Amino acid sequence: MTVHPEHAATGFGPVAKGRKLEIRQVWAGNVDYEFWLIRQAAEKYPYVAMDTEFPGVVHLPSKPHFLLTPSERYAALKANVDALHLIQVGLAFASSPDSPPALAFEINLREFDPRVHRHAPESVKLLADHGLDLAAHRAHGVDARVFAAHLMASGLVCSGGGGAPAVTTWATFHSAYDFGYLVKLLMGRKLPRTLPEFLGLVRVFFGEHVYDVRHIMGRCPGLRGGLDAVAASLGATREAGRAHQAGSDSALTWEAFRRVRQVYFAKEGVRGFAGVLFGLELELDLAAAANANKYAGGAAITNNNKVGNSKLVNNGGTNKFASSGGGGRCAVGGNGGRNRSRNSRRVAPQVQVAVAALR
Numbered sequence: 001m002t003v004h005p006e007h008a009a010t011g012f013g014p015v016a017k018g019r020k021l022e023i024r025q026v027w028a029g030n031v032d033y034e035f036w037l038i039r040q041a042a043e044k045y046p047y048v049a050m051d052t053e054f055p056g057v058v059h060l061p062s063k064p065h066f067l068l069t070p071s072e073r074y075a076a077l078k079a080n081v082d083a084l085h086l087i088q089v090g091l092a093f094a095s096s097p098d099s100p101p102a103l104a105f106e107i108n109l110r111e112f113d114p115r116v117h118r119h120a121p122e123s124v125k126l127l128a129d130h131g132l133d134l135a136a137h138r139a140h141g142v143d144a145r146v147f148a149a150h151l152m153a154s155g156l157v158c159s160g161g162g163g164a165p166a167v168t169t170w171a172t173f174h175s176a177y178d179f180g181y182l183v184k185l186l187m188g189r190k191l192p193r194t195l196p197e198f199l200g201l202v203r204v205f206f207g208e209h210v211y212d213v214r215h216i217m218g219r220c221p222g223l224r225g226g227l228d229a230v231a232a233s234l235g236a237t238r239e240a241g242r243a244h245q246a247g248s249d250s251a252l253t254w255e256a257f258r259r260v261r262q263v264y265f266a267k268e269g270v271r272g273f274a275g276v277l278f279g280l281e282l283e284l285d286l287a288a289a290a291n292a293n294k295y296a297g298g299a300a301i302t303n304n305n306k307v308g309n310s311k312l313v314n315n316g317g318t319n320k321f322a323s324s325g326g327g328g329r330c331a332v333g334g335n336g337g338r339n340r341s342r343n344s345r346r347v348a349p350q351v352q353v354a355v356a357a358l359r
Contacts, residue, residue: 021104026106059079111144155168171211171254173257175277179206208275210274211274
């Protein structure tokens with residue numbers, strides 16, 4: 001679906017049946033406008049699938065993956081995420097749990113340079129073979145700090161709070177590393193030391209309605225393999241783009257998520273799987289108390305990705321940021337703590353200030 005400026009000014013137009021999905025490319029030259037569209041999309045489409053591309057793993061555990069505890073898996077994840085650079089982020093938006101994706105965005109980041117940065121050569125070759133132009137990323141990609149500032153003001157993260165339900169439902173596939181990279185960028189620092197702290201931050205930023213299809217597959221007899229194999233087994237098709245490109249993979253992730261709900265959980269739904277990431281099977285609720293203790297005298301995350309003057313408290317078993325701005329999870333700009341962009345003109349100056357400070 002092509003979103004024209006005149007449509008975005010008054011809300012997105014209807015998705016024409018049979019119309020091919022468009023994956024919008026986000027570069028440094030159009031990042032402000034594209035994130036304005038993303039803020040509009042976050043208002044209209046509360047269901048979001050997310051995928052990332054990164055340069056593989058360089059730190060390997062000393063024993064097979066299936067023998068590792070969740071904490072040991074997180075230690076390996078942290079070592080890799082702390083050492084490497086994110087390459088691409090994909091976001092696909094849908095209007096309801098049973099709707100196809102309405103539009104998707106592919107945010108291309110500039111930091112990674114295989115000539116100087118550590119990476120897994122086979123992983124980078126795979127990305128290049130599937131169309132990622134790393135030279136274009138270095139020349140025209142979005143600064144990761146600019147991306148983080150826009151994401152904080154997009155309405156997608158820290159949405160909800162103050163007793164309100166989470167605004168965004170996230171669908172992912174084998175997403176522990178995806179969330180690791182996003183948390184690292186949003187925090188502007190290395191990942192926390194322990195798994196409960198990390199999962200607490202996932203909850204703070206992304207809310208309670210986070211679903212990992214790879215985790216859900218554990219209750220789906222006969223369903224196995226990677227994203228493409230699972231999607232094919234479920235009858236889901238790739239509507240646009242290529243495999244191993246984040247925008248296309250995010251759209252396919254959404255199709256896999258909605259199909260697994262329809263095929264395996266039509267009656268009971270998938271609510272029981274919320275908040276659990278495959279490989280790190282420690283529910284976000286269980287991480288809340290440990291995370292609150294860690295930050296009991298600390299502060300909330302603000303729009304400039306630094307620690308502000310609000311504190312993280314334990315509120316009925318969940319992590320919420322208590323602030324003078326109105327009691328949301330991540331208070332931004334006095335916007336009731338919800339970081340919500342009902343008036344995009346209100347959010348844009350926040351981003352401009354944050355971005356200007358980074359340049």
